[in-house]
Amino acid sequence: MPFVPVLSARAMRFDLITLFPEMFAAVRDQGVSGRAHARGIWSLVTWNPRDFTTDVHRTVDDRPYGGGPGMVMLAEPLSQAVEAARAARLQAGADTPEAPAPVVLLSPAGRTHDQAGARRWADGTGAILICGRYEGIDQRFIDRCVDEEVSLGDFVLSGGELGAMVLMDSVVRLLPGVLHDAESAVQDSFNPALDGLLDSPHYTRPEVWRGDPVPEPLLSGHHARIAAWRREQSLALTAARRPELIERARAAGRLDGSDERVLEQAGRDSKPGGKG
Numbered sequence: 663m664p665f666v667p668v669l670s671a672r673a674m675r676f677d678l679i680t681l682f683p684e685m686f687a688a689v690r691d692q693g694v695s696g697r698a699h700a701r702g703i704w705s706l707v708t709w710n711p712r713d714f715t716t717d718v719h720r721t722v723d724d725r726p727y728g729g730g731p732g733m734v735m736l737a738e739p740l741s742q743a744v745e746a747a748r749a750a751r752l753q754a755g756a757d758t759p760e761a762p763a764p765v766v767l768l769s770p771a772g773r774t775h776d777q778a779g780a781r782r783w784a785d786g787t788g789a790i791l792i793c794g795r796y797e798g799i800d801q802r803f804i805d806r807c808v809d810e811e812v813s814l815g816d817f818v819l820s821g822g823e824l825g826a827m828v829l830m831d832s833v834v835r836l837l838p839g840v841l842h843d844a845e846s847a848v849q850d851s852f853n854p855a856l857d858g859l860l861d862s863p864h865y866t867r868p869e870v871w872r873g874d875p876v877p878e879p880l881l882s883g884h885h886a887r888i889a890a891w892r893r894e895q896s897l898a899l900t901a902a903r904r905p906e907l908i909e910r911a912r913a914a915g916r917l918d919g920s921d922e923r924v925l926e927q928a929g930r931d932s933k934p935g936g937k938g
Contacts (some may be wrong), residue, residue, distance in 0.1 A: 683708035713738035732797025768822030772811030793822030
C-alpha cells in the first residue's frame with residue numbers, strides 16, 4: 663500500500679497509475695510543487711499496475727490483436743489499480759461517492775492542456791491520472807474507466823509520466839498559498855489578467871549587462887508608464903510569436919483602441935524598411 667501523507671481538509675490529491683512511480687519524485691520533492699507537497703497543500707500517491715497482476719512475471723502487457731509493432735497494456739491490472747485508487751481516495755476523504763475524482767488518460771488523442779485547463783483543475787480536488795506505456799492501452803479499459811483524455815500537444819512521448827508531471831505542476835502552482843507572491847500566477851502568460859496574451863519580457867540586476875541596459879521605462883518608477891510598456895511588449899511579442907492569441911483576444915473584445923494602435927505600429931516595424 664502506498665504512503666499517503668496527512669493532508670489539510672482542502673488539500674488536492676493526485677493518484678498516478680504508473681509503471682515508474684520513482685519518476686514522480688521530481689514534482690513531489692523539488693521546487694515550488696515540492697514545498698507545497700511538504701506543507702500538505704497537495705498530495706501525490708502512486709499505484710503500480712504490476713502490483714495488481716497474478717502471474718509470476720507480473721505481466722502488464724501483451725501482443726496486439728491483429729498484429730503490428732509494440733505491445734499493448736492489459737486492461738485488468740489498470741482497472742484494478744483505478745479501483746484501489748478510488749477506494750483509497752474515499753477512505754482519505756479526498757472524494758465522496760457522489761463526486762468521485764475523474765480518471766484522466768495522458769494521450770495524444772486527448773484535448774490539449776492549456777492555462778484555462780490548469781485553472782479548471784485547480785478548482786477541483788485532483789484526479790486519477792493514467793500514465794500509459796508501450797504501443798498503447800487496451801481500448802476496453804479506456805471505454806470503461808477513463809473519463810477524460812489530455813494531451814500536451816502534437817507529439818509523442820515514451821509514456822504518460824512526463825505529461826502527468828507537467829499537468830500537475832501547472833495546476834499546483836495555481837493553488838492558494840503555493841507561490842510566495844500570488845501576483846506571480848496572475849502575470850503568467852495566457853492568464854486572463856493578460857487577456858490571454860504572452861507575458862512581457864523581464865529584467866533584473868545589473869542595470870547594464872554586457873553593454874545592454876534595462877529598458878528605460880522599467881527604471882522610471884512611474885507605475886502607469888511601466889504598465890503601458892509591459893502591455894505594449896506583451897502585444898508585440900504575442901503578435902510576432904502567437905498571432906492566433908491576438909485574434910482570440912480581439913474576437914473576445916479584450917483589445918481596445920490603444921492596443922490596436924500598438925499592434926498596427928508593431929506590424930509596420932516588422933516589415934522590410936520598418937523600424938531599425
